[in-house]
Amino acid sequence: MKHLIEIYGWPLTTFFSACVGLWLAILIVAPQFFMAELSLRFEDRGDRLTQTVNDLDVLYRHKGTMEYDLEHGPACNTMGMINPMMTDDSSCAQLGVEGKLRLEQQILETEDLIQSLLVEEQNLKEIKAQQYPYSVKNYTAMxxxxxxxxxxxxxxxxxxxxxxxxxxxxxxxxxxxxxxxxxxxxxxxxxxxxxxxxxxxxxxxxxxxxxxxxxxxxxxxxxxxxxxxxxxxxxxxxxxxxxxxxxxxxxxxxxxxxxxxxxxxxxxxxxxxxxxxxxxxxxxxxxxxxxxxxxxxxxxxxxxxxxxxxxxxxxxxxxxxxxxxxxxxxxxxxxxxxxxxxxxxxxxxxxxxxxxxxxxxxxxxxxxxxxxxxx
Amino acid sequence: MKTETMSRSDVMLNVFIGMFVMFMFLPLMLMVMAAFNSASPPSVTDWQELTLAWFPRLAEEDRLIGCLQNSFRIAVFVVPASVLLGLSAAILLTRLEGRATNVLYAFLISPMLTPGIVLGIATIVFWRNFGVAADLFTTILAQTAFIASFPMLIIMARLQRQDRFQEEAALDLGASPFFLFRRITLPFLLPAIVSSAALAFLMSFENYNTTVFSIGGSCTLTTEIAAQARKAHTPVINALGVIFVAVTLMFSVIYTLRKQWEK
Missing domain, CATH: 1.10.3720.10 (MetI-like)
Known part of the structure; x- marks a missing residue:
């Protein structure tokens, strides 16, 4: 290093070292390291957390549909459930007062379900965060x-x-x-x-x-x-x-x-x-x-x-x-x-x-x- | 008796070389011939009409031209970055001594020995952590990671032939280190820098395996060629192939003639 500074001076030496350092760290070592790290994290697609997240997704969409129906009248609605087979049926033309009440009731129930699932999701996430994240399952799962x-x-x-x-x-x-x-x-x-x-x-x-x-x-x-x-x-x-x-x-x-x-x-x-x-x-x-x-x-x-x-x-x-x-x-x-x-x-x-x-x-x-x- | 057997083995060797060269050229020749045949899908056996019609069709391929522009955009960044990184590493490795240098050397040539797809994947995995999606930017980084090794080796080879007394003499005469680098080291390295820039451009432009894994939804000329070549077999790609072969042939002949002439 001393030899290098003697010839090229410290500004150039620093510059060259910085270039090589960047190349080594950001382009070579860090990417390989992160790839190896990711490969040791097993993503269990059938575990309860994934299922809960999926269930929540379904419920949110369901609730959204019902709210839309309540506001604009149902596209085709029986008991608050969309039935695509009945699009042309006259039974889904208008929501009566009774139907509206029933729909509001269902939205509230869905809301409750969502709340309880959110709590569960939070709990599962905390448990997962406490767990040791690394395993060789990705390698043995082949x-x-x-x-x-x-x-x-x-x-x-x-x-x-x-x-x-x-x-x-x-x-x-x-x-x-x-x-x-x-x-x-x-x-x-x-x-x-x-x-x-x-x-x-x-x-x-x-x-x-x-x-x-x-x-x-x-x-x-x-x-x-x-x-x-x-x-x-x-x-x-x-x-x-x-x-x-x-x-x-x-x-x-x-x-x-x-x-x-x-x-x-x-x-x-x-x-x-x-x-x-x-x-x-x-x-x-x-x-x-x-x-x-x-x-x-x-x-x-x-x-x-x-x-x-x-x-x-x-x-x-x-x-x-x-x-x-x-x-x-x-x-x-x-x-x-x-x-x-x-x-x-x-x-x-x-x-x-x-x-x-x-x-x-x-x-x-x-x-x-x-x-x-x-x- | 002895010379007779030797010449026989030479004949066998020549026959083998002839077959080898044939094997290397035959598919390319078929591809070139099919580009001038009006039959589609391209064929050499079903000869219909001699035509140049497939070449103008290339200009109509808007997507291909857009992807070609991306190839240049990537190369514009990859070439200077690779030459700069290669130059820096060559200087450090030539001037430093000791075991650490060997380790550094091993790390810096490792991308050359890594499968291209692994480099591409590692790059997009790394940058996803910072919310950077796969695009031209990640391709530039993934390509630079391994292309920079080639300028490094070329420049190192030239640095090792440098007369170190020249630098020391300049310093003794009162030259500043910066002056020395600009007026002595850089001019000496210039031929190596130029040829490594040319090599870096070719490697970036022609790269496929690293690019296809790091570019996400965008495209370069090579990824587009591969996408089209997998889907269909059309003479338009053959026409593009003819251009590739012609350009390569031209440069190789010029290069060889220049080398012969220099001797």
């Missing part, structure tokens, strides 16, 4: 179906990572060590374009392949296994395999570039020397290239896994509602459909934990430190 979805997502993400690693290592090797400068430049550009094209567009492009009258079904029709005119075609969107293919396609290049970047720093003379000394190809890879490339492989695996496991775009566009929801879609529903943020936070935090575990595992397997990762 149903079998959702747990299966999570497992499937993780297995798919692992598969995507393995496929990407197997395919990208040779590509990076060719790019970094087996081609001249011109070939490298051309190949690099050829791979950079699909890498940089918008993620959604790359996913969307696959619809042309998987559509009912798309490329795959047309090819099948040519061979005679499908008939386009009578719609005797395969609905590819039904198969989880389509999601896997598109996941691989969308995130595979996040494996190529980190591996290429570290492999390109290897001195080719080292490989030549090993070959001259009689080392076999696999041995050169195993003893020279792979050890040197470890940090890049680790970064590639981490990025690919994280992107595949956390992908919302691929299942959202590709499944077209024809497959069971993916884990990220379940999380989306918890927030924006059924609006249970507590449970959604728990699911989201579970996904985060899985990614952290994966990073730790990769760092242990490849023996790399965090500092080596992002370069």
């Amino acid at each position: 149903t079998g179906l959702h747990a299966w979805t999570l497992t499937k997502t993780v297995v798919f993400a692992l598969t995507v990572t393995l496929i990407a690693l197997a395919a990208c290592y040779p590509v990076a090797y060719a790019l970094a060590l087996r081609s001249g400068p011109v070939k490298t430049a051309i190949l690099f550009t050829a791979l950079f374009v699909p890498y940089a094209v918008n993620e959604l567009m790359r996913i969307y492009a696959w619809l042309t392949v998987f559509d009912l009258h798309g490329l795959l079904n047309t090819l099948l029709a040519i061979v005679g296994f499908a008939a386009l005119a009578s719609d005797e075609v395969i609905v590819w969107y039904r198969f989880p395999g389509t999601v896997l293919v598109v996941l691989v396609y969308t995130y595979i290049l996040f494996m190529v570039f980190p591996i290429y970047n570290t492999m390109a720093t290897l001195d080719p003379n080292q490989v030549e020397a090993a070959r001259d000394l009689g080392a076999k190809t696999w041995r050169i890879h195993w003893r020279i290239i792979i050890p040197h490339t470890k940090p890049g492989i680790a970064v590639g695996c981490i990025m690919t896994f994280m992107l595949a496991a956390g992908s919302f775009s691929v299942p959202h566009i590709i499944t077209r509602g024809l497959q069971p929801k993916w884990f990220t879609q379940l999380i989306y529903d918890k927030f924006f459909e059924s609006s249970n943020w507590n449970l959604g936070s728990a699911y989201s935090f579970t996904l985060l934990l899985i990614c952290i575990l994966f990073i730790l595992a990769i760092m242990a397997i490849f023996g790399v430190k965090l500092r080596q990762l992002a370069r």
Whole structure:
């Protein structure tokens, strides 16, 4: 810190520290902390407090209707209860004096009921406030179906990572060590374009392949296994395999570039020397290239896994509602459909934990430190 | 004998690379081709008529254009914020030493390694406590949280190559720290700052997973594309895809040529 102030002076040093502090506190740590905190608060939707709140809601609405009827005459009223089936019935044309009295009586009774429920609500709230608010119920409440979805997502993400690693290592090797400068430049550009094209567009492009009258079904029709005119075609969107293919396609290049970047720093003379000394190809890879490339492989695996496991775009566009929801879609529903943020936070935090575990595992397997990762 | 087997493995490698590049390009090429076919839903197999009609249709998509404007509105805040935060963090991390720096470093790159949807969710959960509903504002914060890590790494890489004696010499000659930063450090970092701003813009503009979870009822270009792509399959989106591919291709070629030329 002293060194920093010596060079940049205390006003600038304070400014930089404040910026980093804000970033760290407000954008990174606090949001994650609050999400974790929310995930530990179980919102029991069937408990007495929730029921009381719902009952109160119904009573308020009922009372409002009756008061309206008393003032303007009933739309259609029998014993103070609205009956939509009787809208055209003549019996609900006018309220007699007797009817008005009865209605006033009912409003008073409803009022009493509301008062007693308000007291109960207050009591229940106090009891709840005294209770310890945290539990792991949001995590243990995951149903079998959702747990299966999570497992499937993780297995798919692992598969995507393995496929990407197997395919990208040779590509990076060719790019970094087996081609001249011109070939490298051309190949690099050829791979950079699909890498940089918008993620959604790359996913969307696959619809042309998987559509009912798309490329795959047309090819099948040519061979005679499908008939386009009578719609005797395969609905590819039904198969989880389509999601896997598109996941691989969308995130595979996040494996190529980190591996290429570290492999390109290897001195080719080292490989030549090993070959001259009689080392076999696999041995050169195993003893020279792979050890040197470890940090890049680790970064590639981490990025690919994280992107595949956390992908919302691929299942959202590709499944077209024809497959069971993916884990990220379940999380989306918890927030924006059924609006249970507590449970959604728990699911989201579970996904985060899985990614952290994966990073730790990769760092242990490849023996790399965090500092080596992002370069 | 030995060279023969080596060349055979090279041939196999080349075939594999060729297939890999094909795999990467085929879907994009199909999407581009279908944009020039009058058939709807877009198709390459049911070829009807060569047409450019789908491109003018983009201008009629009012909602899409509104969402595009939102994308720019977000980027206008995300880019300067990310570069400023990244620059500050790069300077602190380069100049500070000790174990605490490693911990700080781990925290500051953690958003890059966090699934995008988790960042979006954490942001809206946090701001709900202050009565702030999910909108462009929360998206700006959620995006900045992870985009700032990239400028940090780019600027750090350049700072590490800086000649520290230059700064010390300037100080010895009586330069004020502020003068030093403005006249020596900033100009030295300028290339890194420019490229990290460009990267930050692209990342903000193209982001989907974080944005869709943090934007609430509003939209950006990407969320709108996804919404339309899920609902329907129309050649108008293919036309938009052609624009995306063309722009990307142009920039990649310019970038590669410049790099070659600099060598």
